[in-house]
Amino acid sequence: MFKKVGPVTHPISNVVLGYKVLPLGTLQLSELEEKVSKAIITKSFLEIGAGSFLMPYRPGKTEVALKAANRELAGYIVETRLGNNAVAAGDVVYLDLGKAQGLEIGNLLYIVRDVVPDQKYALDKIDKLPVDVIGALVVVETGESTSTALIVKSIEAIYRGDRVELKKN
Numbered sequence: 416m417f418k419k420v421g422p423v424t425h426p427i428s429n430v431v432l433g434y435k436v437l438p439l440g441t442l443q444l445s446e447l448e449e450k451v452s453k454a455i456i457t458k459s460f461l462e463i464g465a466g467s468f469l470m471p472y473r474p475g476k477t478e479v480a481l482k483a484a485n486r487e488l489a490g491y492i493v494e495t496r497l498g499n500n501a502v503a504a505g506d507v508v509y510l511d512l513g514k515a516q517g518l519e520i521g522n523l524l525y526i527v528r529d530v531v532p533d534q535k536y537a538l539d540k541i542d543k544l545p546v547d548v549i550g551a552l553v554v555v556e557t558g559e560s561t562s563t564a565l566i567v568k569s570i571e572a573i574y575r576g577d578r579v580e581l582k583k584n
Contacts, residue, residue, distance in 0.1 A: 527580055
């Protein structure tokens with residue numbers, strides 16, 4: 416069971432990428448009829464109310480094998496699982512990259528931020544500095560143009576809108 420929470424928009428372009436859903440629990444059908452059925456709630460994660468949506472149960476993956484990248488990609492963290500402003504290692508995030516862009520389950524991406532040079536301390540004009548790597552995540556599920564990833568390392572808070580990069584080996 417789940418409920419729709421609202422649209423997920425891209426943090427840069429504001430294009431609606433899909434809708435965020437929140438898992439509420441699981442149920443097991445006990446009686447099937449033509450127009451109505453009975454079920455027993457087997458697990459409850461949050462309050463389950465009338466109008467909750469149903470979908471077939473898919474067990475979550477407990478292990479994901481790392482897979483080497485065959486291309487380089489760059490994208491963004493577009494949402495966090497619980498909608499928190501800041502996330503860290505162990506949290507789930509959603510990316511604007513998917514199968515259509517060549518992303519695969521098991522790909523390891525770096526979470527990066529641009530470093531803005533402070534010109535007042537420089538003798539010459541600095542155009543660009545290397546990016547700061549602030550964490551890493553592993554793709555656990557891919558959709559056509561979005562994916563779900565688990566943050567496996569973070570050295571500071573990670574936010575919606577942070578950039579991710581897949582580097583070819």
